[in-house]
Amino acid sequence: MYAPETTWTRAFLAVAVVQALVASSLEAYVLIAVERCFEPEVIQVARGHTVPMFFALFIFGFVYQLFLVYDALRSSSMIQIVGLCLYNLCLLLYAIFQPWEIKDALESLASNRTWDGKPLLTPGTDAWGDSKPALVALALVVAVATAMFYSVAWKLRSEFAWLVYKAINADLSMKKRVLILQSYVALLKFDMFFLLGFLAQNMIYASANMGKPEFGLSIGAILLVLLVIWLAVVCALRENKVGTLVIIVAHFAAAGFLCYKLTNIPRALFMFRAFAAITLVMTLCTIGMAVLCLVNFGKGVKTFTESQQRQSSHNLQETDYASPSYLYGYTPRRSPLDD
Incomplete structure (x- = not known):
């Protein structure tokens, strides 16, 4: 089992763990502070799901980030490290806009009543006042963590450079083709979060009316996304042209669905x-990278990555072809400078 051995790999993992623990605790506090001000009837209104939606998204986002951080450090993937910095920047933007979204939702709920005149918020409570300090603190925590991610990533850049140089020692054209494969696989991993996060939000808002077919379709689509992304990685590594073409068509279908939803999501649901x-x-970027990978099929990338894996396996007790390292076409090896 991999364990970070250097100062900067440990620091990168530590930043991710601390951010996940502190931010998740603050988000949980916001959920409790707001939910105790809700009347039972609030679940019938779409805006009543705003806070639970943010809570579910952030918890999923931080947990999934921990998996990606461990995966990136284990495979010494600078591409994925950069992707994680951008990923955390997206979380920061969400954390910054979250207070305005929640405040708007609470004001909307406070001004509405049920069909029989009952309030949606418990009279005498102050959900916004109770949750505002935690929301501000959450944004600050994610902002500090984002800055630390970028700082540590810069240090990791030089640390990983030697490992990558040893692993990918082919000609320039081969390096470019291998880089495209690495980027495609890394992009698929981030796609999983965004697609599942979108479907989860869509399902939460659709749950205001359990009779809508879209609620059940979202549940089924979650399983489909997991299957498609797994097949995308397998087809890319095995250079399966038919399978990759099917994956590209599936991503075009996903893009079409997202375009449709963008025209139908109420303007009030800004986030x-x-x-x-x-x-x-x-999704569109993934389609582009899939096409580039498809063009490179049959040009030696598969043979090169497999030879790198066989060479690396001599230093391992057991070759793990399903490991994240294999997905990147190489397994990090210790440099002679480390001895």
Whole structure:
């Protein structure tokens, strides 16, 4: 089992763990502070799901980030490290806009009543006043963590450079093709978060009306996304042209669905619309990288990555072809300078 051995790899993992623990605790406090001001009837209104949606998204985001951080450090992938910095920047933007979104939702709920005249918020409570300090603190925590991620990533850049140089020692054209494969696989991992996050938000808002078919379709789509991304990685590594073409078509279908949703999401749900837009951009980028990988099939990338894995396996007790390292085409090895 991999364990960070250097100061900067430990620091990168520590920043991710501390941010996840502190930010998740603050988000949980916000959820409790707001939920205790809600009347039971609030679940019938879409805006009543705003806080639970943010809570679910942040918890999922931080947990998934821990997996990606461990994966990136284990495989010494600078591409994924850079992706994690951008990923955390997206979380920061969400944390910054979260207070305005929640405040707007609470004001909307306070001014509305049920069909029989009952309030949606408990009279005499101050949900916004109770949750505002935690929301501000959450944004500050994520901002500090983002700055630390970028700072430590800069240190890791030089630390990983030697490992990558040893692993990818082919000609320039081969390095470019291997880099495209690495970027595609890394992009698929981030796609999983954004697609699942979008579907989860869509499902939460659709739950205001359990009779809508979209609620059940979102549940089924979650399983489909997991299957498609797994097949995308397998097809790319095995250079399966038919499978990769099917994956590209599936991503075009996802892009079309996202375009449709962008035109139908209420303007009041600003952050949901923003998340859908980011997911659409990620999906289009994935399509582009898939096409580039498809063009490189049959040009030696598969043979090169397999030879690198066989060479690396001599230093391992057991070759793990399903490990994240294999997905990047190489397994980090200790440099002679470390001895």
